[in-house]
Amino acid sequence: MKVCLWDTRRSNVQKDFAGGMGVGMPQKSGSLRANFIRRMYLRDYRPTALNFAYLVAILKQLGHSVCYSLDAIVPADVYIFNPALLTLDDEMTTIQKIVESSPESKILVVGQVAFGMTEQISAAFAGANVVVVRGEPEQLLHRLDEVLATTENTIDVGVVADLDTLPMPDWSLFRYKDFRIMYDFWRFPTALIQQSRGCTFKCNYCPYIMIESKTRFRNPELVAAEMQHGIDRYGFESFKFRDPLFGLNRKKALELAEKIGGLSKRIQFSIETRVDIMKAETLEALRKVGLTSITIGIETPDEVTLKKYDRVAIKDDRQREFIATCRQLGIRTVAGFMVGFPNDTQQSIFEVLNYARKVNPTFANFNIVTPYPGTQFYNEVKDQIADFDHSKYSVYQPVLKYKNLTSRQVQKLHSACFSKFYFRSRYFQENGRLLWPQLNRFLPGISTAKETKAA
Numbered sequence: 001m002k003v004c005l006w007d008t009r010r011s012n013v014q015k016d017f018a019g020g021m022g023v024g025m026p027q028k029s030g031s032l033r034a035n036f037i038r039r040m041y042l043r044d045y046r047p048t049a050l051n052f053a054y055l056v057a058i059l060k061q062l063g064h065s066v067c068y069s070l071d072a073i074v075p076a077d078v079y080i081f082n083p084a085l086l087t088l089d090d091e092m093t094t095i096q097k098i099v100e101s102s103p104e105s106k107i108l109v110v111g112q113v114a115f116g117m118t119e120q121i122s123a124a125f126a127g128a129n130v131v132v133v134r135g136e137p138e139q140l141l142h143r144l145d146e147v148l149a150t151t152e153n154t155i156d157v158g159v160v161a162d163l164d165t166l167p168m169p170d171w172s173l174f175r176y177k178d179f180r181i182m183y184d185f186w187r188f189p190t191a192l193i194q195q196s197r198g199c200t201f202k203c204n205y206c207p208y209i210m211i212e213s214k215t216r217f218r219n220p221e222l223v224a225a226e227m228q229h230g231i232d233r234y235g236f237e238s239f240k241f242r243d244p245l246f247g248l249n250r251k252k253a254l255e256l257a258e259k260i261g262g263l264s265k266r267i268q269f270s271i272e273t274r275v276d277i278m279k280a281e282t283l284e285a286l287r288k289v290g291l292t293s294i295t296i297g298i299e300t301p302d303e304v305t306l307k308k309y310d311r312v313a314i315k316d317d318r319q320r321e322f323i324a325t326c327r328q329l330g331i332r333t334v335a336g337f338m339v340g341f342p343n344d345t346q347q348s349i350f351e352v353l354n355y356a357r358k359v360n361p362t363f364a365n366f367n368i369v370t371p372y373p374g375t376q377f378y379n380e381v382k383d384q385i386a387d388f389d390h391s392k393y394s395v396y397q398p399v400l401k402y403k404n405l406t407s408r409q410v411q412k413l414h415s416a417c418f419s420k421f422y423f424r425s426r427y428f429q430e431n432g433r434l435l436w437p438q439l440n441r442f443l444p445g446i447s448t449a450k451e452t453k454a455a
């Protein structure tokens with residue numbers, strides 16, 4: 001059987017981000033500074049979604065022929081779509097074309113958007129050979145026949161009970177040599193990888209927890225073996241861990257650090273975590289074996305807002321200390337902030353900006369609050385959504401109705417956050433050595449990755 005994984009990169013979409021809902025890129029604006037920052041983002045060529053790399057491996061293991069198609073429709077028996085929210089309308093149009101031109105082909109729609117928008121997608125293709133697969137797409141390893149046999153428009157497949165049973169992701173069909181994420185690394189190409197899945201927290205706007213709110217871990221030995229395979233087979237020089245809570249199980253994180261230290265080649269890697277679960281000793285152990293960057297969500301310093309959306313707040317001094325410790329260790333920090341809550345004012349947005357300037361991470365990503373279908377937040381603010389044009393759901397465009405601001409004002413304040421964060425002398429003073437690690441050779445104080453290994 002020939003299976004086509006259909007994909008698009010239109011609108012500069014990064015499908016793996018925002019819990020699989022996908023993000024876009026900052027908007028062009030009238031400001032030279034904001035456009036400069038946008039150009040920095042556009043230098044990346046982010047890896048294809050990890051679930052597609054798993055699907056290539058799984059489908060091959062099941063004995064099928066697999067192809068990957070960017071934007072074009074090629075003949076196939078089965079098509080698999082993994083839409084992001086901002087490409088959903090485009091992908092629905094493509095699905096419709098396939099339904100009309102090859103009604104006998106089966107079309108599977110997988111991923112987080114498919115899960116959050118099951119009703120809309122299945123209703124649009126009622127009676128056609130289209131199935132919304134609810135759950136983790138990697139479940140096709142065990143349930144492909146059942147999914148292909150169903151005459152329903154939706155099927156629940158659940159999650160992979162044992163992540164260690166999955167084959168290694170297969171990147172061979174993608175432009176993997178070009179994969180690069182420049183805010184995390186300076187050596188490429190970059191692969192995506194996971195040590196765990198799921199999150200035990202309950203932030204009500206978060207799509208990660210729609211499918212499951214437990215955490216499943218992989219055997220660190222298998223994770224390291226996948227990294228070694230990535231080095232040998234694809235020449236990967238850096239690995240971005242896509243776990244939302246790396247380090248939740250400290251023992252496994254330290255075990256993994258030890259295994260990474262034993263790889264045949266020194267690599268760079270980045271993680272995403274919460275400040276309150278990452279201890280300094282874990283940070284140091286990871287740093288020694290190549291950790292270059294940590295993504296953390298700060299969102300807003302306003303504890304009342306955090307509480308309102310069920311996010312467990314972290315004390316201000318803890319966040320500041322964490323970023324300072326990372327800076328000291330030579331680890332970049334990429335902090336996410338949220339602006340454009342329904343009750344936001346100019347002052348509350350500037351408070352987020354001022355806090356970002358105070359903690360001064362290596363990169364600050366200001367996201368405009370976006371309601372993701374399937375989340376509790378979406379249901380709460382449904383009546384306050386101003387724009388249902390999903391092509392704007394990039395986290396860089398306002399789509400809500402605001403109590404105290406217009407959409408245009410939110411957009412302008414958002415753009416101002418980026419410019420006022422980056423264009424400051426203190427930003428460069430404190431982050432210069434992390435931005436240009438080559439400088440470390442000439443300046444004392446921070447040991448470079450190479451020096452640490454030699455020590």
Ligand code: SF4
Pocket residue numbers: 199200201202203206207208209244245274297
């Ligand atoms: S900590 Fe909150 S935002 Fe982060 S993955 Fe978990 S639920 Fe989502």
